[in-house]
Each structure stands twice: as structure tokens, then as C-alpha cells.
Amino acid sequence: MNANFKEALLPPATIGIVGGGQLGQMMTLSAKAMGYRVGVLDPTPKAPAAQVADFQIVAAYDDQAALLDLARRSDVLTYEFENVDENALIAAQAYAKLPQGTALLHITGDRLNEKQFLHDHGIPVTSFAPVTDLQSLNYALNRVGTPAILKTAAGGYDGHGQTDLDTAVVTKAASALLTQPCILEARQKFRTEVSMMVTRSAAGVVTTFPLVENQHQHHILHTTIAPANVQPSVHSAARKIAVSIAESLELRGVLGIEFFVLPDDTLLVNELAPRPHNSGHYTIEACNISQFEAHIRSICGLPIPAITQTSPAVMRNLLGDDLTVARQQLVEHPEWHFHDYGKAAIKPQRKMGHVTVLNHDIDAALASLANLKGEQ
DSSP states (O other): OOOOOOSOOOTTOEEEEEOOSHHHHHHHHHHHHTTOEEEEEESSTTOTTTTTSSEEEEOOTTOHHHHHHHHHTOSEEEESSSOOOHHHHHHHTTTSBOTTTTHHHHHHTSHHHHHHHHHHTTOOOOOEEEESSHHHHHHHHHHHOSSEEEEESSSOOTTTTEEEESSSSOOHHHHHHTTSOEEEEEOOOOSEEEEEEEEEOTTOOEEEOOOEEEEEETTEEEEEEESOOSOHHHHHHHHHHHHHHHHHHTOOEEEEEEEEEOTTSOEEEEEEESSOOGGGTTHHHHBSSOHHHHHHHHHTTOOOOOOOBOSOEEEEEEETTHHHHHHHHGGGOTTEEEEEOOOSSOOTTOEEEEEEEEOSOHHHHHHHTTTOOOOO
């Protein structure tokens, strides 16, 4: 499904990253530590990744000329988010390797494509139906039932581009979404949300990270607890699903998989992320290699070791003014691993950084982070 290459790309080769946010920044830091050069394409001057990269091309993500320029200056390309222009990436492969390919983006960049791919490969997902207009929404509501969630097929994140439907009555919020293709999904009563990072080497060896537990507020990831406090059978089932997905995709790079744990301990896959994931940040300090190093190793054709977690951990996102509070409290918490993404402006609900605490006592780790609450 992608342009796999078998030979290793060794330092000081140049890695081009499409996207300059915090994921790109942490990819860059891992790549630089290994001796690679890194270039970044992002429309924001001095974006987080650009602050630590060798060079930045300041341009829009859909600027094909700029992407081709990045490709010409790079040996391999990768991306840090889903909404990348597929046609531009296809053209860029004339100049640089793209081991992740574009099929992965085509699948994960559209919720309907993603759900259909998972369903077709026997991966458990919630009931769903495509929606393009009011008539198809009414049909979908009859087929899927309520309560349900109507989501835009593309472009939504952190709760944007979706609305709940508790009954078959179409709300104004739902009608407003019908200007673009949507998907209706049955809303599940789940016990908890968990996620797992998975990667695959050029040789086809699939490696999984530990399953972690996620707590959200206002549809944004708030806290990750690693490992997840669920039954061993759930950990085992998640690994089996992750391996199946990685092999079906012929994955290169890191893939984030979000699951719902149902009351009977069965799993449903909620979403896929075709790159490192917010819930995997704990791996920087808590695992033998981070999700970001695994990503770099995979796209460069290097072997990936078996992943071991060296300590239980809690990761807390810093949203908006949480960052200011964390800076002020930093002198009081030597146990904190503090990450400031270096974004130019603090905005409400914006991911500004994160803090990870390693502790075999998870309650103590959570207590250490309890006072991180700024003005949102």
C-alpha cells in the first residue's frame, strides 16, 4: 500500500517533515539526536518544529511548489498530521522517499474511509453510515439508531466538526454540518478510553507500545495513565488488533490507535492517527525508546527494538494558561518532566506543552499534577 524501501537511510541524511507543530518538534529532536538533518514545511514562521530543525520552508501545506522544494532538499519525507495534500505528496515522491505512502493518509484522513477500511479487515468498530444530505441522514439514523454522533468525514479534531444526536430529530447543529460529507456513528456506552502506538520496520516486524488509559475534557486529551488499568485480556486484545492493522496497512512510521473499552471488556477501534499521538508522549521518559524515535527508525529503515516500559507514568496536557501555571510551579516539582512546545501565543484549549511524572504509585503521580489548572 505504500512505497516501502528496504535499505537503511543513515545519518546525516535529511528528513523533511510536513507540519511544524509539537509532534514535528519531538520527531525533530529524536532525529537530531541520531545525527539526521531535518527540514520543516509549515506556514507559521518559527513553528515549534522549526525552532529545533535545520531549516524551515514557510508555506501553506497545500503549496505544491513548496512541498516539492522540501522534497528536493530531503532524502525522506514524513508528516505530522492527517490533512496533507495527497496529490502534492505523490508528486514529491519523484525527489524523496515517502515510506508511509499516501494510502495511509487517504484512509485516516477521512472518517468514512477509515471506518470502512477497519470494517472490511474484520476490526471491531461501532455501527456507522455515510451522510451527504438530510435524506441520507434520516436513512442513517434509521439504520444506526440513536444516540449517535454526526461527524464531518474530514477535517475535524478535538471535538470540532461533530454533534450529538440523542433522538432521530435532526438538530440545527446537525443540519449545519451537512454542507460537507459526514458520517453517522452509533454512540457507545464505554467504560474507558485507551490507546496504543504501533510501528512496523522496513523488514515487516511489528512492534507495539504499552496500552494506556486516556481521560478527556471537552473532547481534548487531558491525562494519560501508562499502562492502562484494565484486565490483561484487554492488553492482549489491543496488541492483536494493533498488529493486524499495522500488517493490513503495510505500515511504516508510528500509528496511534484509539479504542473504547466496553463494559464486557471487548474493544472497539474509535480512531486511527497516521503518526505519533498525544497519548504516546509518556514514552519519551518512560520507555526504552520513544514513539518519536520509533517513527524515525521506521521511516529510515532502521531496526526497532522490542518496547519496554521502564516505569509507570502519568502524562498531563498543558492547555492554554495551564502552561503559565506549570512554569510557576516548576521549581516545586523536581519529579516533573516538563515540555514547553514554544508556541508563539497562549490560547484557550490550545496544546501548549505537557508534563510527565514517573512513579510506581499512579495516585501519587496524579496528585503531583492536580494543581495544574490555568484560566481556560
